[in-house]
Amino acid sequence: MNLWRNIKGTFQPFWVTLRYLFKRPVTISYPEQKRTPPPRYRARMILTRDPEGEERCVACHLCSAACPVDCISMQAAERENGRRHAAWFRINFARCIYCGLCAEACPTLAIQMSPEYELSNRDPLKLVWEKEDLLVDHGGKDPDYNFYHHSGIGVVAPRGGNDDELPPVNIKTNLP
Amino acid sequence: MTDLLLTGLLILIKLGMVLAVLLTMAAYLVLAERKILARMQRRYGPNRVGFGGMMQPLADLIKLLTKEDFLPAQADKWLFLLAPGLAAVTALLAFAVVPFGPPLELFGRQIPMVVCDLNVGILYFFGLSSLAVYGVALGGWASGSKYSLLGALRAMGQMLSYELAMGLSIIPVILMARSFSLTEIVEAQASLPFALTNPLAFGIFFIAALAESKRTPFDLPEAENELVAGFHTEYSGMRFGLFFVGEYINMVVLGAIVTSLFLGGWHGPLLPPIVWFFGKVLAVAFTFIWIRGTMPRLRYDQLMAFGWKALVPLALVNLLATGGILLWLGGAS
Ligand code: SF4
Ligand code: SF4
Numbered sequence: 001m002n003l004w005r006n007i008k009g010t011f012q013p014f015w016v017t018l019r020y021l022f023k024r025p026v027t028i029s030y031p032e033q034k035r036t037p038p039p040r041y042r043a044r045m046i047l048t049r050d051p052e053g054e055e056r057c058v059a060c061h062l063c064s065a066a067c068p069v070d071c072i073s074m075q076a077a078e079r080e081n082g083r084r085h086a087a088w089f090r091i092n093f094a095r096c097i098y099c100g101l102c103a104e105a106c107p108t109l110a111i112q113m114s115p116e117y118e119l120s121n122r123d124p125l126k127l128v129w130e131k132e133d134l135l136v137d138h139g140g141k142d143p144d145y146n147f148y149h150h151s152g153i154g155v156v157a158p159r160g161g162n163d164d165e166l167p168p169v170n171i172k173t174n175l176p
Numbered sequence: 177m178t179d180l181l182l183t184g185l186l187i188l189i190k191l192g193m194v195l196a197v198l199l200t201m202a203a204y205l206v207l208a209e210r211k212i213l214a215r216m217q218r219r220y221g222p223n224r225v226g227f228g229g230m231m232q233p234l235a236d237l238i239k240l241l242t243k244e245d246f247l248p249a250q251a252d253k254w255l256f257l258l259a260p261g262l263a264a265v266t267a268l269l270a271f272a273v274v275p276f277g278p279p280l281e282l283f284g285r286q287i288p289m290v291v292c293d294l295n296v297g298i299l300y301f302f303g304l305s306s307l308a309v310y311g312v313a314l315g316g317w318a319s320g321s322k323y324s325l326l327g328a329l330r331a332m333g334q335m336l337s338y339e340l341a342m343g344l345s346i347i348p349v350i351l352m353a354r355s356f357s358l359t360e361i362v363e364a365q366a367s368l369p370f371a372l373t374n375p376l377a378f379g380i381f382f383i384a385a386l387a388e389s390k391r392t393p394f395d396l397p398e399a400e401n402e403l404v405a406g407f408h409t410e411y412s413g414m415r416f417g418l419f420f421v422g423e424y425i426n427m428v429v430l431g432a433i434v435t436s437l438f439l440g441g442w443h444g445p446l447l448p449p450i451v452w453f454f455g456k457v458l459a460v461a462f463t464f465i466w467i468r469g470t471m472p473r474l475r476y477d478q479l480m481a482f483g484w485k486a487l488v489p490l491a492l493v494n495l496l497a498t499g500g501i502l503l504w505l506g507g508a509s
Contacts, residue, residue, distance in 0.1 A: 010471075013470045013471070014466065014467075014470050016470075017216045017466060017469045017470045018466070020215070020216050020217070020218060021212065021215050021216050022215075023218055024218075025214070025215065025218045025219050025220050026218050026219075027218075027219050027220050029220070029223075
């Protein structure tokens with residue numbers, strides 16, 4: 001019957017709320033209790049190094065192009081041996097929305113999201129992080145990847161010296 | 177002469193005590209409501225200021241006092257400034273007729289534990305509860321904002337829907353107690369509270385009281401979802417605070433009225449009367465909070481339909497039945 005259902009539907013919820021009154025809250029009281037975010041959590045970015053301890057970033061600007069809020073800026077530079085790097089590299093964490101598009105765009109796996117989320121600050125200028133603050137001395141999520149061993153002609157190894165590279169073909173032998 | 181002076185002094189002391197207790201209760205009711213609601217939703221609620229959040233009302237007060245007192249350009253200045261006071265003062269004044277204990281014997285004098293034992297206490301309470309709507313209505317109208325105006329309109333419509341039923345549900349109580357004075361009504365419940373002898377009147381009055389307090393199933397005048405904050409949208413600082421605290425004082429007062437009219441006031445076994453009184457008031461307040469934690473908001477027309485098509489006829493039937501039974505009992509004896 002409809003009336004009976006209505007009456008029941010009015011009074012049953014009271015029992016639910018009363019029961020919940022005596023249950024333990026699920027809140028995590030933040031500054032005292034901290035939860036460990038999962039390893040793939042998207043918080044602030046790091047700039048990783050390749051297995052040889054060199055900076056992975058080749059200053060290709062792909063991350064800053066992918067960034068929807070334009071908070072990455074850098075200056076490209078090149079070393080004697082032809083290895084590219086960023087002269088300076090700056091992320092404005094006051095603007096970053098932690099979408100992870102930069103990490104997805106990066107061809108060298110240099111820029112990666114890390115689970116470190118405690119960034120809040122009273123001074124927005126302190127949220128502008130330079131390359132020195134961002135650089136870490138490990139390889140992040142894929143420590144064995146070395147971009148220059150797959151690409152970049154003759155920069156870290158002689159031609160044909162990389163893992164999955166064939167030695168250069170002597171074109172003269174192909175002549176008819 | 178000295179007698180008159182002494183009486184005046186006693187009234188002043190009682191006034192001060194009642195005011196202090198009422199305001200403290202209202203302030204801590206806010207905290208209690210926030211905490212209880214939070215626990216019902218499996219949160220903690222405010223727990224940072226002081227031990228377990230006990231200083232939160234103080235922090236809120238300081239915050240409200242130091243905020244800017246903003247006057248909208250379109251507002252009707254005097255009415256806008258006056259309305260919050262009206263809302264809080266009417267709620268405070270209504271407590272004057274509530275007896276919170278049996279008369280006290282002190283230095284050979286009878287001191288009634290009520291600020292002012294009017295012989296038409298109920299009518300006084302009704303008058304003030306109708307006036308309280310003016311605070312809301314004028315505040316909403318004077319703000320010069322459409323949300324406030326809609327909230328004010330709703331407050332008026334809401335008053336039309338519940339007040340008749342409220343009045344009709346009290347008449348059986350008056351019939352049974354044969355008095356308009358709240359003290360005598362409480363005395364009449366020495367053996368059995370009226371909530372047990374006339375549960376229908378109790379139910380109707382309780383629902384009407386919920387509507388009067390403008391709380392959750394009937395919080396149409398300040399429905400956040402559609403009206404921002406309803407009648408007090410444009411208010412800031414302590415003027416908003418007055419509306420806010422007025423609402424909670426109103427809750428205490430309504431709890432006290434429900435206690436006096438239906439729950440037997442200070443009567444109760446074992447414990448001292450004042451403890452019983454405050455215990456009952458707090459129980460009613462807890463029920464208010466519990467209802468807020470449980471029920472969704474009704475629609476505007478639903479409240480009207482409910483008030484006029486269910487509560488008023490029920491109250492009328494109840495009035496007739498109570499009158500008939502009383503007549504029959506009186507005739508039999
Ligand atoms: S996470 Fe998103 S917003 Fe932040 S720097 Fe990377 S691309 Fe930009
Ligand atoms: S971090 Fe990656 S995407 Fe950004 S400039 Fe460096 S190599 Fe390119």
